Amino acid sequence: MTDMIVANEPLDEKKITLARKIILELQRELPQYIERGSGPFLAAIYDDNGNLIAKEANSVVNSCCSHNHAEMNTLRAAEEKLKTYDLSAHHLKMYVSAEPCMMCLGGIMWAGIKEVYFSVPSKDVEKITGFDEGFKPQWFDEFKKRGITVYGNIETEAGKKVLQDYVKLGRKVYKPER
Ligand SMILES: [Zn+2]
Numbered sequence: 001m002t003d004m005i006v007a008n009e010p011l012d013e014k015k016i017t018l019a020r021k022i023i024l025e026l027q028r029e030l031p032q033y034i035e036r037g038s039g040p041f042l043a044a045i046y047d048d049n050g051n052l053i054a055k056e057a058n059s060v061v062n063s064c065c066s067h068n069h070a071e072m073n074t075l076r077a078a079e080e081k082l083k084t085y086d087l088s089a090h091h092l093k094m095y096v097s098a099e100p101c102m103m104c105l106g107g108i109m110w111a112g113i114k115e116v117y118f119s120v121p122s123k124d125v126e127k128i129t130g131f132d133e134g135f136k137p138q139w140f141d142e143f144k145k146r147g148i149t150v151y152g153n154i155e156t157e158a159g160k161k162v163l164q165d166y167v168k169l170g171r172k173v174y175k176p177e178r
Contacts, residue, residue, distance in 0.1 A: 003153040008140040019117040033057035040166035043070040043096040054078040071104035088112030102134025115149040119159035
């Protein structure tokens, strides 16, 4: 049983087909990053011609920095590569192995990303791993207002499997003490 794809625009099969391909690739590669000490999330930014601009995993633990989520690392790499803090003119798409957390939504918005595609929704990330994804009221609508397309729940079964494996490995689920 796969989850229903959700979006903030009428479903576009072409976008979904491409997103499935890229996200499955991220999910296939993610265990290698985890093996090297990364957190269980991977993001990639592509341009309209299918060129990969940046791809980075979560490095909170191995770089000792709470905001080094996969999305933030990928945005930073893309901005450094293209030498701009405003990516909007490049019309870039971000693909990510799980729904962005509250911090990353801010990062994506301020970087000028135009389209976001994610796999595992936050409720499942939280259920499987215990990570806290924050509060994100109506973010699909808020992104739409700002001209940012969002598609979610893409290839969730493969995405959940990577997270389950991460937990089984006994890897760190970092969060601030409360
Ligand atoms: Zn995040």
